[in-house]
Amino acid sequence: MNRTLRIALLLLWVELGILLILLPWSDWWNVNYFLRYSGFAMLIQNAYIRGAISGLGVINVLLAVQGFRNRTLPVAART
Secondary structure (H helix, E strand, C coil): CCHHHHHHHHHHHHHHHHHHHHHHHCHHHHCCHHHHCHHHHHHHCCHHHHHHHHHHHHHHHHHHHHHHHCCCCCHHHHC
């Protein structure tokens, strides 16, 4: 994989993970279109659901950090 593409993807994963960590606890989360439906509003405002979404963000950031650490070796170094 191209080095520039790999770095861009890993930075995207980190950015998405940080967004998933912070977004459920922000004010923007409470003011959105889907809160008009009462059943979905109770589900989306539940602290456990917010924590689960933040947990997915943490996993996403950890996988991105793991991707930064584990780079594949060039073909010449493998032989």
